[in-house]
Amino acid sequence: MTERRSAARFVLVPPADAVVRSIQDVVLERLERRKVVIVSPTPGVHGARRTIHVNLGARGLRTLVGETWRTQPVVANGVLRHRVTLGIAEDAVGGPADWEAGDVLSCLAVRAVPTRLLNISARGCLLESASVELYAGAIGVLDVELQDGHHVEAFRVSRAAVQARARPSRLGVELLPIEPFGPSIFQLIAQLNDHVTAQPGDARG
The missing domain is CATH 2.40.10.220 (predicted glycosyltransferase like domains)
Incomplete structure (x- = not known):
């Protein structure tokens, strides 16, 4: 600046x-009924909540609210990233009932x-x-x-x-x-x- x-x-x-x-582009790597795994530019903070906005293209948007369970460093395409596992909160909007990780076009994490x-x-x-x-x-x-x-x-x-x-x-x-x-x-x-x-x-x- x-x-x-x-x-x-x-x-x-x-x-x-x-x-x-804070708004980050993340990769949604795995999706389960009460758990989601993302790859993020930064590590997760144990217990912290993140809101995950998922773009499904013509099928619209979905929102997941998760609490960080664990985080570990990974190397993706030669770049240090962090695999973050979140437990999906009960109040998640549009949870993974009608879609899966392979349907995702893009994903944003907000904390x-x-x-x-x-x-x-x-x-x-x-x-x-x-x-x-x-x-x-x-x-x-x-x-x-x-x-x-x-x-x-x-x-x-x-x-x-x-x-x-x-x-x-x-x-x-x-x-x-x-x-x-x-x-x-x-x-x-x-x-x-x-x-x-x-x-x-x-x-x-």
Whole structure:
């Protein structure tokens, strides 16, 4: 993400709690009645829930809600990936009653990850998160609750600075101008003078 160092940014004091919904392309490898196995770019977190959106082409979409049971590294086409086994929740929508893994055209995995919003500019922001699923190049949706309500912004992680063990990573994030999310979080934060500190300088996070 490129941005002039003279661009304004706002540092949130204290940082705002936020939720990131990370979105990943995955391969649905195996499907059973109460279990699904996917191959993912990142390892699963034991006990974490993921929503799996399955594209069946002309047969429509299916949604599975699963809890991570186990994860193991694998090499696929010379690239490190992770085989993640999830138990399918009872409240899954459109479960595997009328389709199988061979019917799948594409598959997306979505997971809600707690983060903190540290600062923001017109083009990007700095997030803090302990999640291994937020890596450089990852995409998703950022949800922030501000004084005037709930706001959503699409993003792409431009860089990830991994901290020491047991400390959250800091993520430089590029905000994507995708409609219909409405006014940008930056514009809204700029109006909250009692919640932020305006600073000139590097807004890349």
